[in-house]
Amino acid sequence: MYAVLHPPNFSTQAAAKSQPELRRLPFALLDGEAPFERVYAANKAARLLGVEIGMTRLQVESFAEVVIRPRAIDDETSAQLSLHEIACQFSPRIEYVDRYSGTYALDIQGMGRLFADSAQLANKLRHRIMAAGFVANVAVASNFHTAVCLACAHQGVSVTPSGEEAAAMAGLPLHVLGLEPEQEATFSMWGIRTCGELAAREEKSLIARIGQPGRRLHALARGTWSHLMLPMEPSFEAGLVEHIELDFPVEILESLLFVLSRMTDALLVRAKEKARAIALLRVVLLLDDKTRYERIVRPALPLQDTPTLLKLMQLDLEMHPPQAAIVGLELHAQSAPPHRAQHGLFLPQAPEPGRLEILLARLRKLLGEERVGSPELTDDHRPNAFRVVPFQPPVPLPAKGALGKEALTAFRVCRPPQGITVMLQGDSPFRVFYEGQRYSVLEVAGPWRVNGQWWSKDKWSRDEWDVRLCADSLERVSRIAFDPRTQRWYMQGTYD
Amino acid sequence: MGSAAILRVEVERGLADRVPAALTPKIRQAPELFATGLADVDAMLNGGIPRGCITELSGNPSSGRTCFALSAIGSITRSGAACAWIDVSDALSPDSAAAAGIQLNRLLWLRMTSKGNANHSTKEKSLSNLDQSIKAADLLLQAGGFAAIVLDMSDVQAQHASRIPLSHWYRFRLAAELARTALIVLTQSSCTSSCASLVLRCESPITETFSRNGETALFSHRQYVLTRERNRNEGPSVPFKKPSSRAEWDANTAWCGVR
Numbered sequence: 001m002y003a004v005l006h007p008p009n010f011s012t013q014a015a016a017k018s019q020p021e022l023r024r025l026p027f028a029l030l031d032g033e034a035p036f037e038r039v040y041a042a043n044k045a046a047r048l049l050g051v052e053i054g055m056t057r058l059q060v061e062s063f064a065e066v067v068i069r070p071r072a073i074d075d076e077t078s079a080q081l082s083l084h085e086i087a088c089q090f091s092p093r094i095e096y097v098d099r100y101s102g103t104y105a106l107d108i109q110g111m112g113r114l115f116a117d118s119a120q121l122a123n124k125l126r127h128r129i130m131a132a133g134f135v136a137n138v139a140v141a142s143n144f145h146t147a148v149c150l151a152c153a154h155q156g157v158s159v160t161p162s163g164e165e166a167a168a169m170a171g172l173p174l175h176v177l178g179l180e181p182e183q184e185a186t187f188s189m190w191g192i193r194t195c196g197e198l199a200a201r202e203e204k205s206l207i208a209r210i211g212q213p214g215r216r217l218h219a220l221a222r223g224t225w226s227h228l229m230l231p232m233e234p235s236f237e238a239g240l241v242e243h244i245e246l247d248f249p250v251e252i253l254e255s256l257l258f259v260l261s262r263m264t265d266a267l268l269v270r271a272k273e274k275a276r277a278i279a280l281l282r283v284v285l286l287l288d289d290k291t292r293y294e295r296i297v298r299p300a301l302p303l304q305d306t307p308t309l310l311k312l313m314q315l316d317l318e319m320h321p322p323q324a325a326i327v328g329l330e331l332h333a334q335s336a337p338p339h340r341a342q343h344g345l346f347l348p349q350a351p352e353p354g355r356l357e358i359l360l361a362r363l364r365k366l367l368g369e370e371r372v373g374s375p376e377l378t379d380d381h382r383p384n385a386f387r388v389v390p391f392q393p394p395v396p397l398p399a400k401g402a403l404g405k406e407a408l409t410a411f412r413v414c415r416p417p418q419g420i421t422v423m424l425q426g427d428s429p430f431r432v433f434y435e436g437q438r439y440s441v442l443e444v445a446g447p448w449r450v451n452g453q454w455w456s457k458d459k460w461s462r463d464e465w466d467v468r469l470c471a472d473s474l475e476r477v478s479r480i481a482f483d484p485r486t487q488r489w490y491m492q493g494t495y496d
Numbered sequence: 497m498g499s500a501a502i503l504r505v506e507v508e509r510g511l512a513d514r515v516p517a518a519l520t521p522k523i524r525q526a527p528e529l530f531a532t533g534l535a536d537v538d539a540m541l542n543g544g545i546p547r548g549c550i551t552e553l554s555g556n557p558s559s560g561r562t563c564f565a566l567s568a569i570g571s572i573t574r575s576g577a578a579c580a581w582i583d584v585s586d587a588l589s590p591d592s593a594a595a596a597g598i599q600l601n602r603l604l605w606l607r608m609t610s611k612g613n614a615n616h617s618t619k620e621k622s623l624s625n626l627d628q629s630i631k632a633a634d635l636l637l638q639a640g641g642f643a644a645i646v647l648d649m650s651d652v653q654a655q656h657a658s659r660i661p662l663s664h665w666y667r668f669r670l671a672a673e674l675a676r677t678a679l680i681v682l683t684q685s686s687c688t689s690s691c692a693s694l695v696l697r698c699e700s701p702i703t704e705t706f707s708r709n710g711e712t713a714l715f716s717h718r719q720y721v722l723t724r725e726r727n728r729n730e731g732p733s734v735p736f737k738k739p740s741s742r743a744e745w746d747a748n749t750a751w752c753g754v755r
Binding site for chain 1: 533534556557558559560561562563566567575576577578585586587588589590591592593594595596600601602603604605606607608609628631632635636639640641642643650651676700703718745746747748749
């Protein structure tokens with residue numbers, strides 16, 4: 001058994017609800033981009049004056065009494081939400097009818113315990129809708145499409161007993177079936193104007209003349225076309241929210257962990273019911289100074305583990321504490337399919353994803369955000385250019401015989417380059433003072449001029465020398481550089 | 497059976513409820529070894545550096561410590577395992593690491609930073625970095641999952657490194673054993689005391705003069721020398737031939753072949 005609520009001329013009703021002054025006036029809603037706007041909807045008073053759907057702005061402006069308003073999608077969305085909420089109060093299974101704006105179909109099978117009969121349910125539904133400020137037709141029938149057609153065609157409440165759908169449909173005009181323009185023209189030519197007249201035709205001859213759509217139209221007119229209901233379900237992601245208000249302001253984060261743990265547990269239970277894990281947590285702290293403080297915790301892999309998520313939130317909040325006492329908490333989660341990895345007995349050692357997340361968070365807290373990660377070489381002319389990216393080791397592969405590479409002398413970089421004193425002999429260095437030590441230059445090669453970014457204000461330039469230094473028994477091979485802009489010598493690094 | 501053996505059996509039987517095989521030496525299995533990628537060094541070390549142990553490598557600047565560590569880490573990351581580099585002086589060159597064959601996405605690089613007052617002296621910064629590096633090493637070893645961790649204290653002065661309490665090294669040794677991680681410590685002079693299973697010393701390298709008429713490429717055929725001072729994982733059996741305790745390897749610079 002289905003109950004269908006249909007608010008006729010839904011767009012104008014939505015506009016009149018948001019702008020009550022329009023109720024007593026003839027008005028038209030225009031849609032489209034200027035100057036090609038056309039009439040999208042008009043209320044009854046405007047239509048009586050002659051306004052028609054599809055008219056241009058210029059044509060409507062010729063009606064002096066008609067008020068013109070642009071179509072407001074937000075108003076329609078808001079109105080639709082109101083109708084949705086009302087429909088949800090009468091049945092847990094509802095479906096939105098796409099063909100007509102604002103129209104909902106309710107599966108009322110088994111609602112007899114709450115409502116005496118279908119007629120009472122339909123009347124209460126209509127009263128509730130009218131109390132919300134809308135005018136709607138409500139039709140009840142055991143066939144989905146029959147109920148939709150009746151709601152569109154009959155004003156008020158119409159209840160059709162089971163088995164009498166054909167009789168109820170018989171008097172309805174054909175346009176309620178949602179005909180194509182060609183089909184409408186064909187039926188008009190044949191002299192068929194009501195559903196009853198269409199149902200009286202033989203099905204096979206109808207199919208022979210207009211093809212397979214004829215079978216559907218014939219069944220619709222008789223009230224026997226079946227429908228697989230696809231009830232709307234509340235958005236799972238939107239439901240992954242937990243919030244709590246505290247009795248008194250809290251300044252110590254540790255005391256919030258108990259509350260956060262309970263909230264995370266509740267979110268995880270919901271996520272696990274759908275075989276999903278938590279991929280992102282948005283922690284919203286409502287502060288004592290009436291502001292909101294947000295932090296986002298995004299584990300590298302979706303997790304189903306409360307202690308890990310809790311630890312990540314704790315470390316993040318400790319690194320970025322709020323500036324005022326906390327009076328409320330909101331926890332928003334985003335779910336994702338849980339991470340699955342194929343383990344193997346012979347795979348190389350790799351950090352466990354959950355523990356690695358906490359480890360990295362702790363290291364970030366200890367050293368700083370940009371001091372933890374994997375180095376990545378950048379395509380830059382500047383020597384030793386790199387950037388640090390988050391450490392996400394790829395899935396370990398079965399160990400193969402690692403091929404030995406030729407050993408290369410490593411370079412240890414001075415970050416930042418340290419100022420040194422250099423004594424020159426001719427043009428080349430022959431003595432270097434570095435870290436309180438006096439080095440004699442045994443060998444020297446250079447200068448190698450390197451520069452870059454000369455087209456911008458970030459330009460850099462230096463003359464580099466590779467030198468073998470000796471002080472007492474200590475020997476080191478280093479790279480020193482002369483910066484012509486600052487006229488200073490720097491220690492760039494040491495070969496090791 | 498001698499009287500000592502009988503006595504030992506009696507004592508063990510008496511303590512069997514509390515301490516099984518109290519007086520019988522624990523059978524130690526030879527640890528798994530990671531090849532360093534340097535053939536001569538691997539031959540000297542009977543296969544490479546031990547897993548689950550501390551390997552200490554000391555030496556002066558420019559003696560090849562970083563070259564050795566990069567080569568070892570490169571070899572391990574190429575086998576598919578993850579490694580970490582605790583950089584006390586923030587001196588690692590990613591260019592050198594990539595040239596040594598390290599898969600950079602399998603390397604966790606921790607760069608120590610001197611927090612606080614910018615006017616702090618070099619000594620204070622060094623101690624602050626050292627403190628951070630010890631904490632970071634502790635966290636990494638406790639978390640496990642890394643095949644090798646390099647604690648790079650190459651630029652830390654010996655007197656500062658020797659201040660690290662011995663208890664830290666004992667804890668690291670136990671944690672490395674449990675996590676099956678090879679902890680490689682690079683220092684200027686030995687500071688891990690008896691906790692290191694393998695102690696190596698980098699001697700002064702032999703450098704070919706590079707400014708000789710411009711004919712010799714810069715730093716070509718730089719020969720590093722490594723001396724083994726201790727290897728606790730050597731087998732108990734008496735070898736037929738005395739194992740070599742010195743290895744040499746040649747290292748070039750990346751630009752040597754581009755002449």
